[in-house]
Each structure stands twice: as C-alpha cells, then as structure tokens.
Amino acid sequence: MPQLRDSGNSGPGATVERSPEFEGFARIFGVETEYGVSVTGASRPVDAGQVAMTMFRPIVSRSRSTNTYLANGSRLYLDVGSHPEYATAEARRPIDALAQDMAGELVMRRLASQAQDQLRDTGYGEHLRVHVFKNNADSAGHSFGCHENYLVRRYVSLEQVEHELLPFLITRQLYTGAGRVTDEGFEITQRADYLDEAVSSATTRSRPMVNTRDEPHADPEEFRRLHVIIGDSNRSQWATRMKLAVTHLVLCAIEESARLGRPSGCEAFALADPGEANRAVSRDLTCRTAKLRLADGREMTAIEIQRGYLSIVERFMADHRELTGESDADAGDMARTVDAWRQVLELLESGRSEQLADRVDWAAKLRLFEALHARRGGMIAQSKLAQLDMDYHDIASGTVYDALLRRGMMIRLLDDADAQRALSAPPADTRAALRGRFVAAALDAGAQFSCDWTRLTLTGPEHREAVMLDPFDADPSDDYERLMAAL
Numbered sequence: 001m002p003q004l005r006d007s008g009n010s011g012p013g014a015t016v017e018r019s020p021e022f023e024g025f026a027r028i029f030g031v032e033t034e035y036g037v038s039v040t041g042a043s044r045p046v047d048a049g050q051v052a053m054t055m056f057r058p059i060v061s062r063s064r065s066t067n068t069y070l071a072n073g074s075r076l077y078l079d080v081g082s083h084p085e086y087a088t089a090e091a092r093r094p095i096d097a098l099a100q101d102m103a104g105e106l107v108m109r110r111l112a113s114q115a116q117d118q119l120r121d122t123g124y125g126e127h128l129r130v131h132v133f134k135n136n137a138d139s140a141g142h143s144f145g146c147h148e149n150y151l152v153r154r155y156v157s158l159e160q161v162e163h164e165l166l167p168f169l170i171t172r173q174l175y176t177g178a179g180r181v182t183d184e185g186f187e188i189t190q191r192a193d194y195l196d197e198a199v200s201s202a203t204t205r206s207r208p209m210v211n212t213r214d215e216p217h218a219d220p221e222e223f224r225r226l227h228v229i230i231g232d233s234n235r236s237q238w239a240t241r242m243k244l245a246v247t248h249l250v251l252c253a254i255e256e257s258a259r260l261g262r263p264s265g266c267e268a269f270a271l272a273d274p275g276e277a278n279r280a281v282s283r284d285l286t287c288r289t290a291k292l293r294l295a296d297g298r299e300m301t302a303i304e305i306q307r308g309y310l311s312i313v314e315r316f317m318a319d320h321r322e323l324t325g326e327s328d329a330d331a332g333d334m335a336r337t338v339d340a341w342r343q344v345l346e347l348l349e350s351g352r353s354e355q356l357a358d359r360v361d362w363a364a365k366l367r368l369f370e371a372l373h374a375r376r377g378g379m380i381a382q383s384k385l386a387q388l389d390m391d392y393h394d395i396a397s398g399t400v401y402d403a404l405l406r407r408g409m410m411i412r413l414l415d416d417a418d419a420q421r422a423l424s425a426p427p428a429d430t431r432a433a434l435r436g437r438f439v440a441a442a443l444d445a446g447a448q449f450s451c452d453w454t455r456l457t458l459t460g461p462e463h464r465e466a467v468m469l470d471p472f473d474a475d476p477s478d479d480y481e482r483l484m485a486a487l
Ligand SMILES: Nc1ncnc2c1ncn2[C@@H]1O[C@H](COP(=O)(O)OP(=O)(O)OP(=O)(O)O)[C@@H](O)[C@H]1O
Pocket: 028, 029, 030, 031, 032, 075, 087, 088, 089, 090, 091, 149, 150, 151, 152, 215, 216, 217, 218, 224, 225, 226, 227, 453, 471
C-alpha cells in the first residue's frame, strides 16, 4: 500500500527507531465475521448450538480447542453459543483481505456441509439442513458483528476517530449496507437498531460503533488497531473491498493532517447524535431525504456528507501523487476506488440506486423483492420477504446469491479459484505468511502449538516461541527459523 517517505515530519511523539511503515500510509486490514447458524428439517429436536459444536468437531479433534489459527494465517473460533467467527489474516491490500474473507466463507461452508452429513447420519433425518448466515441479525432479534480492523498511526487521537471518522462510517452505509427486512419495512443496514454508543471500549454492556479497546497487535508506541464495529457483513465482493479501500483513504487524509498538526476538514461533519443519524440513514431508502443534525447546528444529508469526504480525499490524493502503492497496480487501484466512489454518489444523488443492484447488497435485495412483487402482483407476505432476505445471506444452503453471481448480476472481483487459493495461501507480504507456514508445518508434523496475532508457540515436542510484533514484516527472525527447525 501507500508509501510516503518524504514528508520530513515524523509526527507528534516521534522518537527513535520507528518501523519503516510508520512514516508512510501503509495499512494493515483485517475483517472479522461472525456467522449465524440455524437448522431446519430435522426429524427430532436439535438446536443451533449443537449444530455449531458439530461444525467444530473436526477443528477440536485437530487442535484440541474451538479457537485455532489456520494455514492461511486466519483465526477460526467458536465462543459459547452458535456464532462461529472467522478473522482474516493481516492483509496490506483490500483485495487481499477480500480473498481472505472469501476463504472464510469456504471454511464455514465446508464445516457446515460436514456437520449436515454427520447429523443426517446420526438420526436427525435426511431432510436436515444446516444454514450459515453471513449477516448480522437473526429472527430472534440478536445481533452479531462484522468488524473491520485498520492499523492506524498512534498520533491519530480517539477524539479524531469519533468526530472525524464516525460521520464517514455512518454515511458510507449508503453503499456498504447489506439491507434488512424488519417488521417496519426494509432498511439499508442490518445493525442500525442495535448500535447505541459512538465510541467505547465495551462490546458487551453497550454496543459502540467503534471499539477503543487498546489491543494494537503491533508496537503500541507507533500504532493502534482501529476496531470498527459499525458495518454490515457483505456478500457483495465489491462492497467488501470498497468499504476497506474508501475507509483507508479517509484514514490517510486524517493521519496526514494529524501528522502535520492541522485540521483535516473532516471535523466539519461531526454529528450531534451519531445513533440517531445512523438510524436515519438506514431508514431513508431514497438516500436523499433524511437530514442529519451536525454538532455545529447545521443539517446535511448523508450524500452531502459523503461528498464532503470525497473532496477531502480527492485533495489529499492530488497532493500525494506518489501515494498509494508499492506498485503502480496499487496506485491504480486507489485511483479507481475514488472513481467508483464518485460514481456511486452520482447515482444516489440522481435517485438511481437501482443501478447499484449489481454491487450494493441492499440494492441487490431490493431488486429481488421488487421482481417478486411484480411476479406476484404485489401480494407478497412479509414472511416470504424475510425468507428471501435470509437466503441471500446463507452461505451454506442458500441459492439466491449464487444464482445472481452465475447470471452475472453481481460484480465479481475474484473467482472461486482465488478463494480456494486463499484457503492455503496467506497474504505473502505480512507476518501472516510466517504464521501460515508455521501452522501448516506444525499440523503436518502433528506437533502441539498455539498462536495469537503476534506470537507463535510450539508447546511440544519441545517448547519454542517466536514473537512477530511488526505486522508488515514477513521476514523470518532467528527465533522463527529455530521454531521451524524444531518441527
Ligand atoms: N496490527 C494490526 N492492525 C490491524 N489489524 C490487525 C492487526 N493485527 C491483526 N489484525 C487483524 O485484526 C483482526 C483480529 O481479529 P480477532 O477476532 O482476534 O480480534 P479481537 O479484537 O480480539 O476480537 P474478539 O473480541 O472477537 O476476540 C484480524 O482480522 C487480524 O487480521
């Protein structure tokens, strides 16, 4: 990703020995996705918790835990309950994070299919079906998350995140929202009703939009890990990549101004009540009507706020022509991201959101609902729409989304072979490459091991450890070489 080594100003708090990436705009991206599990067609009672445990039986027998890391560097785990989670390996590029996220869908699909076979074979009936939803709300009213992780330079303050980034995150839902059928009708996002606080370190007591728990998984002197809770799980490949890429560019502009100690311009969009604004964006299917109250007393629509951020990013990009990439391909990617962003806003501004149905999940769903309405002469039960909604997100047994892909009705950035490859290949240019190689070798050797994001531990036959504090560093340390040699 972007490198900028000529700014001549290492920012507030600069001391000695910084990692080379501290100076630039390089980013680490990670996406955590919690999935919802359910089961239908069983001939005797079985609940989602049992199904999730059955899904994880192969993992437990291999790793002796429901919390493990995979050979592609990702983390797979199941807490209590029925929400398995997959957290992608660290990626430097949004497109690589997308590939890792798609590999996560394959992992879940495979576990679901094995669990389905096993449950059918053990007396639950041949019609039993396991469903795994890549969405954020179940029919019982529980909400679960899709969290984006961004490595951000530490001198960006939490106040800046709240006042400068949050209005962007709330209004980007116009094109990243996954849509949801509710009792009151259709909404643009899955989670507007569930998020109440703007910025907080708690995820259980209250539900913040950005979590501030300080776990950088990197040198804490230099970086924070921004943990974005406000965001839907996307099926659209375009939306998954786009939300990471556009957020990255806004973060670049905020970081640059923090580094230079001057306002970014984003502070002009601070919202009077983020929770209220979030719900208003979600409920306004015209995207043009709802006025959001700003902290300074003005009112703006979500599109106007997005336009404001777009101008700031355009200015930033114009000032940094050398920006955005270790390669020309990366730079081109970022330029195309800005074009795609502008185009989306133009379409929304002119009331043509239906033209986004090939890339924006909520618009894709609305297109399906409208087609169904037309076929049935407007007589559609709410339950039918809710069922279609769930099918769209069902990565195990759903048919709707795959049919859209097959018919070329959704933009495809990567194909099945890319996702398959990402199942065994971590991003090559982050520490995930080292983790992935270690996990693959440890599994091959039948060794006992454990990992976290910054540490690899061999617990048997002998005890060895390697620490990887720098997420950008894919070069093996001496400790790492010794660890691998012990396998
Ligand atoms: N230094 C970093 N900066 C940004 N993202 C990172 C960094 N290190 C790891 N990540 C990403 O952060 C995510 C962490 O996922 P994980 O589920 O373990 O997070 P968590 O904050 O501990 O959440 P949970 O509460 O679910 O345990 C992964 O996708 C990973 O790739």
